[in-house]
Amino acid sequence: MSELTCEVCFRHCRLKEGAVGFCRARKNENGVNVPANYGRITGLAMDPIEKKPLARFHPGSWILSCGFYGCNLACPFCQNYSISMSDETTADYETVSAERLADLILNAKNNLGIAFTYNEMMISYEYILDVAGRIRPHGKKVVLVSNGCVSEPIVRKLLPVIDAANIDLKGDREFYRELSGDYDSVKNTIALLSSSCHVEVTTLVIPGKNDRLDWIREEARWLASLNPDLPLHLSRYFPRYRYTIPPTPAETIFAMKKAAEEYLRYVYTGNL
Numbered sequence: 146m147s148e149l150t151c152e153v154c155f156r157h158c159r160l161k162e163g164a165v166g167f168c169r170a171r172k173n174e175n176g177v178n179v180p181a182n183y184g185r186i187t188g189l190a191m192d193p194i195e196k197k198p199l200a201r202f203h204p205g206s207w208i209l210s211c212g213f214y215g216c217n218l219a220c221p222f223c224q225n226y227s228i229s230m231s232d233e234t235t236a237d238y239e240t241v242s243a244e245r246l247a248d249l250i251l252n253a254k255n256n257l258g259i260a261f262t263y264n265e266m267m268i269s270y271e272y273i274l275d276v277a278g279r280i281r282p283h284g285k286k287v288v289l290v291s292n293g294c295v296s297e298p299i300v301r302k303l304l305p306v307i308d309a310a311n312i313d314l315k316g317d318r319e320f321y322r323e324l325s326g327d328y329d330s331v332k333n334t335i336a337l338l339s340s341s342c343h344v345e346v347t348t349l350v351i352p353g354k355n356d357r358l359d360w361i362r363e364e365a366r367w368l369a370s371l372n373p374d375l376p377l378h379l380s381r382y383f384p385r386y387r388y389t390i391p392p393t394p395a396e397t398i399f400a401m402k403k404a405a406e407e408y409l410r411y412v413y414t415g416n417l
Contacts, residue, residue, distance in 0.1 A: 148161050149173050149178055154296055155327035170216075179271075194288075200413050207255055208257040208259065208286070210259075213269055213272075214228050218294060229265065251283055258285035258287055261291075281308075286309065291310060292312070293314070304338070310344050311344075312347070316351075323354075345378060349382050350397060352390055356401065368408070378412075379415070381416035382416075
């Protein structure tokens with residue numbers, strides 16, 4: 146039986162024949178690394194672009210949002226854990242071909258394009274490429290909402306077809322260790338995308354985890370080195386999934402906004 150190493154993200158899962166990776170989305174199928182959740186849509190809705198959140202990319206527009214199941218992280222505060230932590234046996238999904246989704250995107254009225262969101266979509270990059278190839282020639286936009294924890298070759302495959310992205314930067318290196326994530330992958334993804342398309346960054350501010358003013362200054366300074374006009378969203382945390390930490394005080398969000406504005410022109414607050 147053929148075993149393979151998945152190179153889609155930092156985990157490098159070793160997959161025996163028929164096995165799926167940590168993300169529940171990549172599978173060894175006859176010795177080939179395939180997206181097991183290809184086209185298995187768990188959510189489809191029209192959203193204002195600001196909900197992604199994207200504050201400075203076609204403001205006032207509406208965009209069709211879709212997501213699958215699975216994620217290569219397991220954040221204990223995940224806002225969409227009911228789908229991101231699901232697999233093919235527990236997720237409520239409908240299989241939608243790339244052709245059919247493209248038709249939905251093109252025929253939806255007043256629709257900017259497609260936002261791949263709700264779970265970690267870059268681990269199923271093949272579907273993104275298949276849909277993007279069908280809609281971008283018609284002027285539709287492709288948006289990613291991602292944790293950014295994917296390998297550089299995957300990001301580079303997507304660069305030509307992505308018009309905008311919002312990437313989570315969850316905290317410092319120590320916090321990513323706690324999350325079993327990869328800090329360097331996220332920063333590399335942000336840097337690569339910002340050189341090619343419109344990028345905004347979101348940090349969910351959690352008391353005692355990533356609410357230090359010295360860290361937000363460091364984050365803002367680094368983002369400004371890429372582009373001082375790169376928008377940063379600071380969102381207020383509320384207890385979710387496995388975290389019972391009390392909600393972030395609004396005063397903390399405002400203090401962090403003020404600190405980040407020492408380096409960035411556009412800092413937004415959310416969930417207040």
